Each structure stands twice: as C-alpha cells, then as structure tokens.
Amino acid sequence: MTAVDVLTFGESLVSLRTAGPLAVGGALTMHLAGAESNVAIGLARLGHRTAWVGRVSGDELGEYVLRQLRAEGVRVDGVTTDPARPAGLMFLERRTADVTRVRYHRAGSAGSALSVEDVRTPVAEGARVLHLTGITPALSDSAREATTWAAEVASRSGTLVCLDVNYRARLWTREAARAALTPLAAHASLVIASADELDLVDEPGADESTVAARLLARGVRTVLVKLGVDGARAHTREGVRHVAAVPVTAVDTVGAGDAFSAGYLSGHLDGLDLDGRLHRAVTVGAFAVAGHGDWEGLPRRDELSLLDGHETGSTIR
Numbered sequence: 001m002t003a004v005d006v007l008t009f010g011e012s013l014v015s016l017r018t019a020g021p022l023a024v025g026g027a028l029t030m031h032l033a034g035a036e037s038n039v040a041i042g043l044a045r046l047g048h049r050t051a052w053v054g055r056v057s058g059d060e061l062g063e064y065v066l067r068q069l070r071a072e073g074v075r076v077d078g079v080t081t082d083p084a085r086p087a088g089l090m091f092l093e094r095r096t097a098d099v100t101r102v103r104y105h106r107a108g109s110a111g112s113a114l115s116v117e118d119v120r121t122p123v124a125e126g127a128r129v130l131h132l133t134g135i136t137p138a139l140s141d142s143a144r145e146a147t148t149w150a151a152e153v154a155s156r157s158g159t160l161v162c163l164d165v166n167y168r169a170r171l172w173t174r175e176a177a178r179a180a181l182t183p184l185a186a187h188a189s190l191v192i193a194s195a196d197e198l199d200l201v202d203e204p205g206a207d208e209s210t211v212a213a214r215l216l217a218r219g220v221r222t223v224l225v226k227l228g229v230d231g232a233r234a235h236t237r238e239g240v241r242h243v244a245a246v247p248v249t250a251v252d253t254v255g256a257g258d259a260f261s262a263g264y265l266s267g268h269l270d271g272l273d274l275d276g277r278l279h280r281a282v283t284v285g286a287f288a289v290a291g292h293g294d295w296e297g298l299p300r301r302d303e304l305s306l307l308d309g310h311e312t313g314s315t316i317r
Contacts, residue, residue, distance in 0.1 A: 004075060005269055006043050007127035009053035009119050009150070010036035010136040011111025011143075012065045013090040013104075015294065022093045022103070032068040033090050033294045035133045035166050035258050041295045042262025042284060044073040046304075048269055051075040053122045055110040058083030062110065072295075078122040082110035092254065100254060104170055112139040116146045123150050129265055130154040132188075133164045134200070137180045138171035144180055151187035160268070164261050165193040165200055174200060190268075191215055192224045192261055208233075212240075222274075224264065224281075226257055231282055234274060243278040246286035246307050255295055259288035262298070283307060 015033035018026050040050040052074050056062035058081045065087070069076050088106035095101050106112060114136065123130070132151060137144035155161050163185055167177055178200045185191050185201040193201070195208060202211040212223040212235035223235040231245040263284030267277030284299060286307055291297020299306065 003126040003128075004049040004051045005127065006040065006048060006050045006129045006131055006265060007053065007122055008036040008040050008050070008131040009114065009122070009146075010034060010133060011054055011088050011106065011109065011114070011139060012037040012052065012056070012069070013088045013106065013111070014061050014064060015090045015092055017092045017094075019094050021095060022091060028091075030064070031293060031296075032065060033092075033255075035135050035164070036131065037065075037069060037074070038255050038258035038295045039131055039164075039262045039265070040069070040074045041072045042259055042298045043266055043269075045298050045300050046262070046266045046284075047301045048266060049075070051078065051122065051127070053078040053119055055080045055082045055085070055114055055118060057081075057085060057087040057110045059087070061087035078118075080118050082113060085110040085113055088112065100252075102170070102254075106139070112143060114139065114143040114146050116142075116149045119146050119150050123153055126157070127154075127159060128269060129160045129162055131162045131164070131261070131265065132184070133166040134177060134181050134184075134197075135166050135168055135171065137184070138168060138177065148180075148184060151184055155187040155189075160190065161188045162190040162192065162261070162265060163188040163201075164257070165191070165197040166257065167197045167200055174204075178204070185215060185220065186218055189219075189221045190224065190264075191220050191222075192226065192257075192264070194226045194228075194257065198223075198225065209235075224260075226260055228256075232260065232278060234278055236274065241274055241278060243275070243282055246282050248286045248290040248307065250289040252292045253289050255293070256285050256288045258294070259298055260285040280304065 012034035015031040016028040088109035091103040264281035267280040
C-alpha cells in the first residue's frame with residue numbers, strides 16, 4: 001500500500017437499524033458504521049486518498065464491510081481477515097423523534113483483536129495524516145497498545161496525528177478513558193472533542209480554556225471543540241476562533257462528529273486557513289445531520305456549496 005493522504009484504523013461495525021423500539025421487533029436495515037470508517041468515507045468523497053485498517057470477520061459480514069468501503073473509494077489493502085472471530089454489531093433504535101439508542105455486540109469481535117502487527121506496515125508506509133479516535137483504545141488491551149504505538153511512531157516521523165476523543169460510555173469509564181487518552185494526546189497535533197469530553201485528556205472537571213491552554217503548551221497545535229447546534233471553537237496559539245453551525249433541518253445526528261472531523265481534515269489537506277477549515281467542517285457536519293445514516297448523506301466535493309444561502313425546502317432545478 002503506497003502512501004495516502006489519511007490513514008485511520010479501528011473497528012468497522014455492521015449496524016442494524018430500526019425505526020422503532022427494538023423490544024417490539026420489526027424490520028432491520030443493514031449499514032456500515034464506525035467512527036474511523038465514517039471519517040475515511042467522508043474524506044474519500046471529498047477527493048482525498050484514504051485508507052482504513054482493521055480486522056474483519058471471515059464471513060459475509062466481513063465481506064460486506066470491505067465491499068462498502070471499497071465502493072466509497074477507501075483503500076482496504078492493509079485489512080486483516082480473522083476467520084476465528086465474529087463481526088462487531090451495533091443495533092440502533094429510533095426510540096423517539098429526538099432520542100436514538102445504541103446497543104453494541106462487539107466483545108470478542110474481530111475488530112477488538114486489533115494489534116500492533118495489524119497497523120505496523122500501513123503506518124510505516126506513511127500518510128499525511130493519521131486519524132485516531134478514543135474508541136479504538138477502549139476495545140481491548142491490544143487495540144490500546146496499537147493506538148499508542150501508531151501515535152508515537154507517526155508523530156516522530158512528522159505525520160500530523162489527529163485524535164478525536166469520541167468517548168463511548170458503554171465501552172469504558174471516564175476514569176479509564178482519561179488514563180489512556182491523556183498520554184495519547186501528547187502525540188497529537190490536532191485534538192477534537194465535544195465540550196463534555198475535553199477533560200478526558202486532562203484533569204477531571206477542568207474547563208475548556210484550561211484544557212486547551214495545557215494541550216497547546218504540550219505541543220498540540222489546534223484544539224477543536226464541537227458545540228453541536230452552536231457550531232465549533234478552535235483554540236490555537238494565536239487565539240480562539242468560533243464558527244456558527246450551518247442551519248439545516250436535523251433528522252439524524254449519528255455520525256455528525258465524524259463528518260465534522262472529515263471536513264476539517266479535508267480543509268487542512270487542501271491548505272485552507274483556519275476559518276476555511278472550520279467552515280468546511282461545519283458544512284460537512286450539516287450534511288450529516290440533514291440525512292439519515294452515519295455517512296450516507298455526506299457530500300461530494302462539488303456539493304459543498306449546496307447549503308450556501310439555501311432555504312428550507314429548496315429545490316435545485
């Protein structure tokens with residue numbers, strides 16, 4: 001596998017979605033899910049060379065994951081097929097119009113067995129950006145070791161390391177997450193978190209300004225804080241920038257943070273200034289919440305301007 005713009009790794013899940021409560025049954029539809037693969041797809045749709053690495057089951061579900069990624073232009077040359085372990089599953093129920101619940105079945109999955117050996121060659125082959133999330137180190141001891149190893153090696157080689165905290169309470173406690181992610185952030189040039197996740201790379205209860213200042217002092221170049229409907233803030237050594245969210249009708253917020261990360265990294269790869277990167281980040285995030293699915297509604301490059309000055313219910317003829 002030759003060098004790519006963005007390399008990311010983790011667990012891609014088979015997501016089974018229902019429009020109502022799981023307990024009463026009903027039709028389930030199958031989708032690809034996973035924070036890292038969402039970002040890889042988002043970047044590929046914007047024209048960047050991306051690769052996803054991980055372990056998949058040696059059955060039809062593993063093949064489904066690979067087919068979906070290949071169809072979206074994401075390279076999967078470095079993926080390991082594990083015939084002894086099952087695919088990770090995610091059940092997603094739309095409990096009410098405003099509340100979506102997620103159930104995981106990923107203990108002992110192929111993806112959770114990720115190890116340093118699985119990522120050694122792809123990391124060595126290089127990338128402009130290594131994108132990591134706080135989900136992968138929560139999966140297992142070997143996955144945590146792989147994440148730390150990759151961050152250290154990539155950072156030393158001059159690769160921009162991006163860490164999206166992406167805390168999952170169903171996978172580990174905040175204390176366990178903080179113990180793993182605080183040292184991991186020391187290798188990152190870019191740290192992304194929602195406001196309630198920031199203290200997971202610092203001390204418990206530390207406020208946004210304090211955490212950002214400490215991260216910048218440790219060598220992080222940019223701290224991005226996702227604010228949902230209020231947009232986002234970027235902390236750099238030059239100061240703080242805020243960008244408003246792009247107003248859209250939200251129908252599904254799953255995957256919005258991953259879309260934001262993909263948009264920001266796309267702007268970085270294209271050499272945009274901070275304002276340009278932030279604008280692209282909130283634009284891609286808006287596409288995500290305005291459509292159903294983790295990544296299905298993400299834009300192609302020629303669609304980025306579709307939301308500029310649009311009105312609700314607009315039809316483009």
